[in-house]
Amino acid sequence: MGQEKLKKEIEYEPVVSVIVPVLNGDATIESLLESLLEMEYSKNKIEIVVVDGNSTDKTRDIVARYPVRLLIEKREGPNVARNTGIKNSKGEIITFTDSDCLVPKNWVKKIVDNFRDPNIGCVGGNVKGPNDDFFSEYAEHSISPTIRMCKKRKELDSIGPFSGCPVGCNMSFRRAVLEDAGGFDESFRYSFEEDELIERICRAGHKLVLDPQVLVWHKHRSNLKELLKQAFKYGKGTGSLLERPKKEKLVQRWFIISLLSVIQAILILGFMVLMIMMGQWQILFLFLLAIVVLPFFGLAILYLYMTRRSKEYKSIIAYPLLDYLRMLSFCSGMVYGYIKKT
Numbered sequence: 001m002g003q004e005k006l007k008k009e010i011e012y013e014p015v016v017s018v019i020v021p022v023l024n025g026d027a028t029i030e031s032l033l034e035s036l037l038e039m040e041y042s043k044n045k046i047e048i049v050v051v052d053g054n055s056t057d058k059t060r061d062i063v064a065r066y067p068v069r070l071l072i073e074k075r076e077g078p079n080v081a082r083n084t085g086i087k088n089s090k091g092e093i094i095t096f097t098d099s100d101c102l103v104p105k106n107w108v109k110k111i112v113d114n115f116r117d118p119n120i121g122c123v124g125g126n127v128k129g130p131n132d133d134f135f136s137e138y139a140e141h142s143i144s145p146t147i148r149m150c151k152k153r154k155e156l157d158s159i160g161p162f163s164g165c166p167v168g169c170n171m172s173f174r175r176a177v178l179e180d181a182g183g184f185d186e187s188f189r190y191s192f193e194e195d196e197l198i199e200r201i202c203r204a205g206h207k208l209v210l211d212p213q214v215l216v217w218h219k220h221r222s223n224l225k226e227l228l229k230q231a232f233k234y235g236k237g238t239g240s241l242l243e244r245p246k247k248e249k250l251v252q253r254w255f256i257i258s259l260l261s262v263i264q265a266i267l268i269l270g271f272m273v274l275m276i277m278m279g280q281w282q283i284l285f286l287f288l289l290a291i292v293v294l295p296f297f298g299l300a301i302l303y304l305y306m307t308r309r310s311k312e313y314k315s316i317i318a319y320p321l322l323d324y325l326r327m328l329s330f331c332s333g334m335v336y337g338y339i340k341k342t
Contacts, residue, residue, distance in 0.1 A: 012116055016046045016108050017091030017175075021081030023053035025099030026062055028219060032099055033066045041108045049089050051081040059099075078168065079184035079193050086175075086183055095172035100219040102130060110214045111172045121177040121206025122198055124166020125214025126150060135227060138315070138322055139220040143302065146230065146326075147218065150210040158202045159195065166208075168194050170216045177206050189237060227322070228329040235333025236340075299323060 018036060022029055029050075036048050048068035052060055053076065063070045073084045086094060095111055097103060114123045127147045129136030139146040147167055159165045171194055181200045188196060202208055221227040268291060275284040299320035 012112065013042060013045055014092035014112065014115070015090060016041065016093045016095060016112065017085070017089035018046065018048045018108070019082060019085030019089060019094060019096050020048070020050045020099055021053065021078050021085065021096075022050060022055065022059055022063075022099035024055045024057045024059060026055075026058040028100040029059055030062050032097070032101055032103070033063070033068060035102045035104075036068075037066065038105055039103065039108050040105045041112075046108060047089060047091060049085045051085045053077075053081050075186075077186055077189050079186045079188055082193075083183045083186060086178060092175055093172060094175055094178060096168060096170075097216055098169035098218070101127075101169050102217040104215060104217075107214065107216065110211065114209045114211055114214070115172075115174065117207075119207050120155075120209050121174055121201050121204075122166065122208045123172045123214060124150075124208070124210050125170045125216065126212045127167055127170050127216055127218045129220040130217040133222065134318075135222055135224075136220045138227075138319060141315070142319055142323060143299070144323060144326070146220065146227070150212050153209065153211045153213070156202070156208045156210070159198055159208065165195050165198055166210065169218055170214065171198075172214075173201070174206075177201055177204075180204065224322075224325070228325060231326040231329040232333035232336075235330035235335075236337035238330075238334050238337065 020029075020032065020036075033048070033050075039046070048066075049071065050063050050068055051071045051073050052063070054072065054074045060070065060072075069088070071084055071088055073081050082096060085096075093112060093115055095108065110125070111123050114120055126149055129139060140149065148165060178201075181197060181204060184193060184197050198208060221230055271287065272284060275281075275287065300316045303316045303319050
C-alpha cells in the first residue's frame with residue numbers, strides 16, 4: 001500500500017498552463033519566454049499562453065516567433081487578461097507570471113510539488129530582483145517591501161493584511177478552484193487583484209501555500225520616479241475601492257489602514273498650515289521635530305540594526321527617506337483615486 005502511494009506521488013505530473021498577461025513588453029518578453037521554454041517539465045504537459053492587452057510595440061511580433069499561444073485582448077486590465085487566459089487554456093494547474101520576469105528551470109516542478117496535497121487551492125512564492133542594484137535591494141529589504149516576501153513555507157486557511165499573500169507575477173491555482181470561485185474580479189485595476197480572489201478561495205475552504213522555493217526573478221523599479229509612480233498607482237487603486245458596493249474583508253482592512261494614513265497626513269498638513277498662519281514658528285519647529293525628525297532617526301536606527309552584518313550603511317539614511325516618499329506618494333494616489341471614482 002505504501003509503495004502504491006509513493007508511485008502515485010512520483011507520477012503526479014498534471015498539465016500546467018502558464019499564463020502571461022502583457023502590455024507593451026517588447027523589452028523583456030523574449031527573455032521570459034526563453035526561460036519558460038527551458039523549464040524542467042514534460043513538454044507535452046505544459047502550455048504557455050500569452051495574453052496581449054492590445055500592445056502598440058513589437059510584443060506580438062516577438063511572441064509569434066516562439067512555440068506559445070498568443071491571444072489578443074482589447075479590453076483593459078490585468079484581471080481581464082488573466083480571465084481570458086484561463087478560458088483559453090487547458091491545464092489542471094494554472095500559474096501566472098509577468099512579462100518582466102524570469103523563471104528558474106524548476107519553477108513549475110516546485111509549484112506542482114505543493115499541489116500534491118488535494119486541500120491546496122493556491123500556491124505563491126517569492127519574487128526577487130535579478131540584479132543587486134540599489135533600488136532592487138531597497139524593494140526587497142525595506143521595512144515595507146514593494147513586493148511581499150515569505151521566509152519559510154507556510155500553509156494558511158485565510159489571509160490578512162500582514163499574514164502574507166501571493167503576488168500576481170508568481171501565483172498558481174487549481175483550475176477547478178478558480179472556476180468555482182468565479183475567476184478574477186475584472187473591476188480591480190491597480191491593487192488587490194490577487195488578494196480579493198485568494199480571499200474568496202480561502203473562504204470556500206481551500207488552503208493557501210506560501211513557498212519561498214517557488215521563486216521568480218522580477219525586474220524591480222530602477223529609479224526613484226518609477227518607485228514613486230508605483231506607490232501612487234497602488235494608492236490610486238486603494239482609493240477607488242471605497243465606492244465598491246461589496247468590499248471584501250481583506251480589502252476593507254487594507255483600506256482602513258490606508259485611510260487612517262491619509263487622514264493623519266491631512267491633519268498634520270492642516271496643523272502645519274495653521275501654525276504658519278498664526279506665526280507660531282517655535283511650535284511648528286517642535287511639531288516637525290516630533291513627527292518627522294524623530295521618526296526618521298528611529299527608522300535610521302532600525303535600518304542600522306538590520307544592516308549591521310551586510311554593512312550597507314548607505315541604507316541608513318536613504319531607506320527612511322524612500323519610505324517617507326513612498327508613503328506620501330501612496331496617500332496622494334489614494335486621494336486621487338477616491339476623487340476620480342466618486
